[in-house]
Amino acid sequence: MRITVTVDGTQYTDEVEPRTSLVHYLRETLGKVGTVIGCDTSNCGACTVHLDGHSVKSCSVLAVQADGCEVTTIEGLARDGRLHPVQQAFHDNHALQCGFCTPGMIMQSIDLLADDPDPDEKAIREGLEGNLCRCTGYQNIVRAVRDAADHMRPGAGPAAERVVSGEAAGKVPAGGE
Amino acid sequence: MTATIEPEVGKARTRKEDARLITGRTRWTDNIALPGMLHIAVLRSPFAHARINSVDVSAARGMPGVAAVYTAADLDPDGTIGMPCAWPVTPDMKHPRRPVLAADQVNFAGEGVAAVVARSAAAARDALEAIDVDYEELPVVLGLENALAEDAPLVHEELGTNRNALWVFDSAEAGTGASVQDAIDTSEVVLKRRFRQQRLVPAFMEPRSCVVDPTGPQIVMWSATQVPHILKTMAALTLGIPEHKLRVIAPDVGGGFGGKIAVHPEEGLALLIAQKLGKPVKWTETRSETMLTSHHGRDQIQDITITARRDGTLTGLKVELLADMGAYLGLVGPGIPLLGAFMFNAIYKIPAYHFACTNVFTNTTLTDAYRGAGRPEATFAIERIMDELAVELGMDPLELRERNWIKHEEFPFTTVAGLTYDSGNYEAATERAKQLFDYDGLRREQAERRDRDDPVQLGIGVSTFTEMCGLAPSRVLGSLDYGAGGWEHAAIRMLPTGKVEVITGASAHGQGHETAWSQIVADQLGVPFEDVEVIHGDTQSSPKGLDTYGSRSLVVGGIAVVKAAEKVISKARTIAAHLMECSPDDLEFGQGRFTVRGTDTSTTIQEVVFATFTAHNLPDGVEPTVDSDAVYDPENFSFPHGTHLCAAEVDTETGRVQLRSYVCVDDVGAVVNPLIVEGQVHGGLAQGIAQALFEEAVFNENGTLTTGTFADYLLPSAADLPSFTTARTETPSTSNPLGVKGVGEAGTIASTPAVVNAVVDAIRRYGIDDVEMPCSPMRVWSAVHRGRTAAGGAGAEAGGGLGSIDASGGAQ
Secondary structure: OEEEEEEOOEEEEEEOOOOOEHHHHHHHHOOOOOOOOOOOOOOOOOOEEEEOOEEEEOOOOEHHHHOOOEEEOHHHOOEOOEOOHHHHHHHHOOOOOOOOOHHHHHHHHHHHHHHOOOOOHHHHHHHOOOOOOOOOOOHHHHHHHHHHHHHHOOOOOOHHHOOOOHHHHHHOOOOOO | OOOOOOOOOOOOOOOOOHHHHOOOOOOEHHHOOOOOOEEEEEEEOOOOOEEEEEEEOHHHHOOOOEEEEEEHHHHOOOOOOOOOOOOOOOOOOOOOOOOOOOOOEEOOOOOEEEEEEEOOHHHHHHHHOOOEEEEEEOOOOOOHHHHHOOOOOOOOHHHOOOEEEEEEEEHHHHOOOEOHHHHHHHOOEEEEEEEEEEEEOOOOOOOOEEEEEOOOOOEEEEEOOOOHHHHHHHHHHHHOOOHHHEEEEOOEOOOOOOOOOOOOHHHHHHHHHHHHHOOOEEEEOOHHHHHHHOOEEEEEEEEEEEEEOOOOOEEEEEEEEEEEEEOOOOOOHHHHHHHHHOOOOOOEOOOEEEEEEEEEEOOOOOEOOOOOOOHHHHHHHHHHHHHHHHHHHOOOHHHHHHHHEOOHHHOOEEOOOOOEEOOOOHHHHHHHHHHHHOHHHHHHHHHHHHHOOOOEEEEEEEEEEEOOEOOOOHHHHHHOOOOOOOOEEEEEEEOOOOOEEEEEOOOOOOOOHHHHHHHHHHHHHOOOHHHEEEEOOEOOOOOOOOOOOOOOHHHHHHHHHHHHHHHHHHHHHHHHHHHOOOOHHHEEEEOOEEEEOOOOOEEEHHHHHHHHHHOOOOOOOOOOOOOEEEEEOOOOOEOOEEEEEEEEEEEOOOOOEEEEEEEEEEEOEOOOOHHHHHHHHHHHHHHHHHHHHOOOOOEOOOOOEOOOOOOOOOOOOHHHOOOOEEEEOOOOOOOOOOOEOOOOOHHHHHHHHHHHHHHHHHHHHHOOOOOOOOOOHHHHHHHHHHOOHHHOOOOOOOOOOOOOOOOOOOOO
């Protein structure tokens, strides 16, 4: 089947098998290997990307379902060498060790903050429940998300990093451009 | 240049590694794609024990995109290739051959039977379904005691037994202590308990993967491994590839936790197939394959006898273990329980000690290293029975520990197991932990809740642990019949522009070596942190090493870096003296500068390096380089310790356990990077707590792993864990120049007994003195409502055997 998908700002048209999952399309057809596969039961969340501004586990979406959609992956977050506030917060708070879960964890965190720009610890923990990490014990991830929330608060940082609204945070993850 | 540079060691530097990991610019093995690359998929046995009558691959060979299909007969016609085991623990250890593919018999569910090579991974998997295997089922051997029963069927008929090895240490025989039997015969208190260490899955997040490119002058293998150097040597030995014709690369590796210390049959397969086809090949497993076939950890039955005087003074400890090896021996599998053999006596002055471990074969996935490897098992047993002994004696568990532990003024202390602990301060760590925890306040609340019969009871668990890490002095490994040394290599290359390349034999997979080693080198050479590049994980650029496991990287590999830096300075000193026309003895080196003592004449290390590069004006007979390397063999293990306190709320109406507070004060010696240390502790705690409360690999009566996915195996999520309160005391190790001890495993080793002690403490009033791990709501509820035996006791079987939790909730 022929699909047209915009991934990280570039439009692609490809023939895919109906059974091809979005994550396999991203990795094998487009070479978007920043998004990874950690399980085969959609439990780990390592493959999380944004589909039209909302987080999805790309192992559980067929490539054909993404036809006509806009996909943002971890590779599309930083613009002109400037990190997204959530990426920056993961670095600043040592929220990653091996880094394998990190792309999915960051994409999910951005989605979480879009829904709830001021989450408490419980809300963060519950919002990340579908993303597994084996290295960090989650404590620094929780701290990073909280830190990012503070930096993304309206008026908190330079204009370019401000989140205009929850929906915009999901749709334009680079921060409001 | 500023007059003084702040030391890098001790700074909470954020990590150099992060830049690529947070932006998706990663080099996981599965990301690698080479021109013409083919994909391997492995057909796996659904049976735990069966004879293979025939394998028909003809239909699969005709499938679209399929390049080849192989069975054992194709890849190893003589049946001589066996995956290596580097740790023959006894001279008479039984060692069955573990083939790359099973030829006529499968011995665990998941063992490979055939391999398809195709244009895409999907095409290869499709073709697996067209392979027809005729199996004849054999009786399945499950459970440690079943396997040792007289009439038990045998996993490997040709061995004549399911017993792999019996390894014994006795303090009376070794001359390190008295006789345990005497202690048992004469002590006022003799307490015997059986504990079960359930089977766990390491569950690193990146599934295993390897890519082999046979098209160059050397065969290049990328693998998601912790041990590229060991893998290279072992693959050469196992497959007959000349070692200099093989290059192994561990690119970005997504976690290991011991689970990637291995030489996998699939790595052997990929090497054999790539050579046969002359094409690059890739094998990447599914998560289910990881769960089913990558080695598991733990799985022991522990019979512990502790003896004491009525006043609480310990008089003896006897440890009898049964350890499940699974169907074959992993790279270091049979030695894992031995790594605990020297740790059951823990921080206590015990006059008599006996340890005996029987390793056993069953029809299950093999076991091998998992974070802590032997030491969590030991720490669990001793810390659990110390709590039980405290109850028996009517003492506070911390008071009992304090009565018996080694006092800080008694170091160095040689234990009953023959190890010499160089340093420690158990009093300081415990005092700090008690303050942070509000030990006395929580004890009061516990009493109040008991008094008012609160349905939610509070339990307090203690674990005062030590571990031996920094594997390892080579002579000790030799005395334990390990097949290699324990040294580590480092090299430093001083580049003409003053930048520095550091080569390390340690192979990081999340630990942050690039950052920590940069800090060490920045201090040693007086160069900026940013000017240091750390190179690792490729046998071509990092030619020598023994890799990363056993909390060894900093304590062994980091010290090798220090030693290499010292050689750089020594060489540079000679050249600097020549350039400044003075004696090398007149120079002092500090903050990157050689200064003529008592003057302000100086030159920087960068200037010396450039002068060395041009080599226009060097002393006679001095070679034009200051580059240096060093191989460091530690003189002793290091002994991190700490006090962990856990408060658990147990809902007696639902069995749910909620961690109310977790405080740990760890003493890991001097700290290079507190941010990284704290992260290691957090992650370690999560894994240790997960063993206590959540995780278990379960096989059903047919030997089928029923927890073969992340939907069935309960890896904790963020919502399942609390925030931890972590703190440190700092008693430097005296056996290395940095005073470091290692931190990779501490959290995992210490936390499991703290949590289980807390759970048992909460419900002891119902007559409960043990709950088998994991302390699931079902088990805890059963214990409260059906009494002690219904809690599962220690069961007759090891974790993963038939004693694993069943439909009746673990009730017997």
